[in-house]
């Protein structure tokens with residue numbers, strides 16, 4: 038079992054996101070004042086899914102058929118996550134080359150056709166630059 042935020046194995050201390058019921062590390066949670074008390078929720082994050090080929094049309098009901106999960110990124114917004122997934126930011130010296138090729142992908146920078154999935158499981162398709170098209174609930 039892996040943590041929904043960081044995708045690494047769930048080792049204690051573990052907590053539960055009160056909005057999604059996902060089990061997460063305590064260090065992957067922040068507290069939000071909900072219903073009169075402080076309660077844990079996941080740090081805002083997205084998972085980044087890259088298209089296997091440029092024309093890949095996302096299949097929201099089976100995202101793995103068209104896309105590969107590349108990363109889980111803690112970021113306050115889609116634009117911030119998009120920025121963090123640019124090659125010059127996360128792989129300035131080609132560090133991601135082996136990961137990218139092992140996934141059968143050919144691009145390091147997030148670009149048109151790639152998808153950010155938010156903490157509620159909704160997909161945001163990169164349309165152009167910083168514009169995203171909402172594609173609804175996605176299933177890996």
Ligand SMILES: [Zn+2]
Pocket residue numbers: 040041042043044045061062064065
């Ligand atoms: Zn975690």
